[in-house]
Amino acid sequence: MRRSLPFLWIAFLASVPLWLGDPYFLHVLITTGIFTIAAMSLNLLLGYTGQLSLGHVAFFGIGAYTSALTSLGFDVNIFGLRIVHEPWPVVIGFVMGIVVAGLCGYAIGKLSFKVRGAYFVIVTISFAEVTRLVALNWVELTQGPLALNNIPPFTVSFPGLGEHTLWGKVPNYYVMLVVAVLAYAVIARLVRSRIGRAMIALRENEPLATSVGIDVTRFLVLAAVVSAGIAGAAGGLYAHFVRIIDPDIFLFIYTVTMVIMVVTGGKGTLAGPIVGGLIFGILPVFLRAYASPVAQWIIYGVLMILIVFFLPRGIVPAVRAWWENRMGAAAVERTGAPIERAGADAHS
Amino acid sequence: MIAPPSSAHAALSIEHVSAHFGGLTAIADMTFTVDDGELVSLIGPNGAGKTTAFNVITGFLKPTQGEVRYRGISLSGLKSHEVANLGLVRTFQKTSVFGANTVFDNVLIGVHRHGTSSVWGTLLALPRVREEERRLREEAWEILDFVGLAKRAGELGGALPYGDQRLLEVAVALAARPTLLLLDEPVSGMNASETISFINLLGKIRQRGVTVLLVEHDMHLVMNVSDRVVVLNYGKIIAEGAPAEIQRNPEVVRAYLGQGVKRA
Numbered sequence: 001m002r003r004s005l006p007f008l009w010i011a012f013l014a015s016v017p018l019w020l021g022d023p024y025f026l027h028v029l030i031t032t033g034i035f036t037i038a039a040m041s042l043n044l045l046l047g048y049t050g051q052l053s054l055g056h057v058a059f060f061g062i063g064a065y066t067s068a069l070t071s072l073g074f075d076v077n078i079f080g081l082r083i084v085h086e087p088w089p090v091v092i093g094f095v096m097g098i099v100v101a102g103l104c105g106y107a108i109g110k111l112s113f114k115v116r117g118a119y120f121v122i123v124t125i126s127f128a129e130v131t132r133l134v135a136l137n138w139v140e141l142t143q144g145p146l147a148l149n150n151i152p153p154f155t156v157s158f159p160g161l162g163e164h165t166l167w168g169k170v171p172n173y174y175v176m177l178v179v180a181v182l183a184y185a186v187i188a189r190l191v192r193s194r195i196g197r198a199m200i201a202l203r204e205n206e207p208l209a210t211s212v213g214i215d216v217t218r219f220l221v222l223a224a225v226v227s228a229g230i231a232g233a234a235g236g237l238y239a240h241f242v243r244i245i246d247p248d249i250f251l252f253i254y255t256v257t258m259v260i261m262v263v264t265g266g267k268g269t270l271a272g273p274i275v276g277g278l279i280f281g282i283l284p285v286f287l288r289a290y291a292s293p294v295a296q297w298i299i300y301g302v303l304m305i306l307i308v309f310f311l312p313r314g315i316v317p318a319v320r321a322w323w324e325n326r327m328g329a330a331a332v333e334r335t336g337a338p339i340e341r342a343g344a345d346a347h348s
Numbered sequence: 349m350i351a352p353p354s355s356a357h358a359a360l361s362i363e364h365v366s367a368h369f370g371g372l373t374a375i376a377d378m379t380f381t382v383d384d385g386e387l388v389s390l391i392g393p394n395g396a397g398k399t400t401a402f403n404v405i406t407g408f409l410k411p412t413q414g415e416v417r418y419r420g421i422s423l424s425g426l427k428s429h430e431v432a433n434l435g436l437v438r439t440f441q442k443t444s445v446f447g448a449n450t451v452f453d454n455v456l457i458g459v460h461r462h463g464t465s466s467v468w469g470t471l472l473a474l475p476r477v478r479e480e481e482r483r484l485r486e487e488a489w490e491i492l493d494f495v496g497l498a499k500r501a502g503e504l505g506g507a508l509p510y511g512d513q514r515l516l517e518v519a520v521a522l523a524a525r526p527t528l529l530l531l532d533e534p535v536s537g538m539n540a541s542e543t544i545s546f547i548n549l550l551g552k553i554r555q556r557g558v559t560v561l562l563v564e565h566d567m568h569l570v571m572n573v574s575d576r577v578v579v580l581n582y583g584k585i586i587a588e589g590a591p592a593e594i595q596r597n598p599e600v601v602r603a604y605l606g607q608g609v610k611r612a
C-alpha cells in the first residue's frame with residue numbers, strides 16, 4: 001500500500017488536464033508546480049541539512065536566465081572581447097541552466113562552511129541581490145528592465161514523429177510534472193540513503209556526526225549543489241513556460257514564498273513542500289473569487305500565522321503524528337530514514 | 349617511516365602536547381602513550397584537562413604545542429572526521445545522541461564510514477548500493493544486539509532513560525568500528541546496576557581487540573578495569589602506572605584530598 005501510493009499520486013496528477021476544463025486554473029497549476037519544485041529543492045538544504053538559504057531564488061533566476069539566454073542566443077562585449085552565441089535547442093538551455101545553477105550552489109556551499117548561522121543567511125540574501133543587480137544592469141546581455149521576451153517554448157522530438165513545439169498549456173503541464181517527479185525522486189533517493197542520513201546527522205548534532213567520521217564540508221556542499229541544480233531546473237521551466245523574464249524574478253518575496261511553502265508544509269519531510277506549495281500556490285486563486293485583493297493578503301497572512309502557531313513543525317508532521325497516534329504505530333520515519341521492518345523481524 | 353620517539357610499540361602517543369585558552373593552561377607538556385589492546389584511564393580532579401586532552405586527540409581542538417600520533421601517523425591538522433576515519437572514535441562528556449532520531453537510526457548514522465556509496469550510485473539505486481545499505485543495516489542491528497539496545501530500536505534517542513542514552517552513545521561510537529575508543533565519563537549518570545553491566549560491556553569491547561582510553565570519575569570502575577592509569581592535575585601528568593601503584597602514590601592522594609573529600 002505504502003509503496004504504491006506515490007504511483008497513485010502520479011496517476012492522479014497526470015489525469016488532471018483530462019478533466020480540468022478551465023485553462024486559467026491549469027496555468028495556475030503549472031506555475032504552482034514550478035514553485036513547488038523550487039520549494040522541494042529549498043527543503044533539501046533547509047529541512048535536511050538545516051542551513052537556511054534566504055537567497056534561494058538566485059538559483060531559480062540563474063537557471064531561468066541561463067536557459068533563456070542559451071536558447072535565445074546573445075552578442076556581448078566583455079572588455080573588448082566580443083562573444084556571440086547562436087541560439088541552441090531549448091533542452092540544451094534547460095540542462096545548461098541546471099549546470100550553471102549547480103555551480104553557483106557549489107560556491108555558496110563552500111562558503112557555508114566558512115560562515116554559519118546568521119552570517120550564512122546574510123551572505124545568501126546578498127548573493128540573490130547581486131544576481132538581481134547584474135540582471136538589471138547588464139543590459140547588453142539581459143535587456144535589463146526591458147526583460148527577455150520571446151523565449152522559445154520547449155520542443156520535444158520523438159524518433160519517427162518529428163519535432164513538436166509545446167505551445168499549449170497541457171503539454172507544458174506534463175513537462176512540469178515530469179521534472180517535478182524526477183526532482184522528487186532525486187531528493188527522496190538521496191535523503192533515504194546513507195548520504196541523506198549524514199545530512200540529517202549534521203543538522204541534528206554536528207560534533208557527534210563528525211566524531212563518527214562524517215565530513216561536514218562534503219555533505220553540505222553536496223546538498224547545496226543538488227538543491228541549486230533543482231532550483232535552476234524550476235527556473236528553466238518557468239522561463240520557457242511564461243516566455244518572458246525580467247530581473248524581478250530575483251525578488252526576495254519569491255524566496256520568502258518558498259520558505260513559507262517549506263515551513264508550513266513541514267521541513268525535513270518529503271511531502272511537506274508539496275503540501276505547502278499546493279496550499280500557497282492555489283489559495284490566492286480561490287480567494288480571488290471571494291475577496292478583495294487586500295482581504296486576500298490578510299487571509300493569506302492569517303492562515304500562515306495560524307499554521308505556524310498551531311502546527312509549528314508543519315502540516316505533514318502533524319498529520320503523521322495524529323495518524324500514528326490513531327493507529328498506535330511506533331514512531332518511525334521522523335527523519336526521512338525509515339526503519340525497514342523486514343530487518344526488525346529477523347531480530348525479534 | 350620514522351617511529352615515534354616515545355615508544356616504538358605505542359598505538360597512540362601524545363608527545364609534549366600543550367593547550368592554552370588565552371592565559372589559561374589547560375594542558376602543559378603532556379606526554380603519554382597507549383599500546384594496542386590496552387585500557388588506559390585518564391583521571392584527575394575537575395578541570396585537570398582530561399576532556400581537553402580528548403579534544404586535542406580527536407581533532408576537535410588544535411594543540412598550542414606538541415603532536416599526537418596514531419600508529420605512526422601524525423594527527424596534526426587533521427579534522428575530526430579524518431581522525432575518526434583513522435579509527436579513533438570518541439564519546440562526549442555531556443550526553444550526545446541524535447535525539448530526534450530513532451535508536452536504530454542513531455546507530456545507522458554511526459556506521460556511516462563503512463559505506464562507500466557514491467551520489468550517482470545512490471540516485472540510480474545500483475544493486476551495489478542496495479547491497480551496501482542492507483549490509484549497513486545488518487551491522488547496525490548487530491551493534492544494537494551487542495550493547496543490548498535492540499529492544500528499544502524504534503524509540504527516539506532523546507526519549508530514552510538517561511542510562512540508556514549513555515549506552516546509545518557508546519553504541520554509536522562502536523558502530524563507527526573504532527580501533528581506539530575514547531570514552532569520556534561513560535558511567536556518569538548511570539545507577540549502580542547499570543554501571544556493573546557497563547563494566548561487562550567494556551570487557552566485551554576489549555575482547556573485540558579495541559584499545560580503550562577512558563576518562564572517568566568513578567574510581568571503583570577505573571581501578572577495576574584499567575591496565576594503566578594516568579593522573580592529571582592542573583594540566584600536568586603527576587603520576588602514571590598500574591592501578592595498585594596509583595592508589596598508593598602520595599602525590600595522587602594529595603591531589604585528590606587537597607580538593608576536599610568529594611567523591612572525585
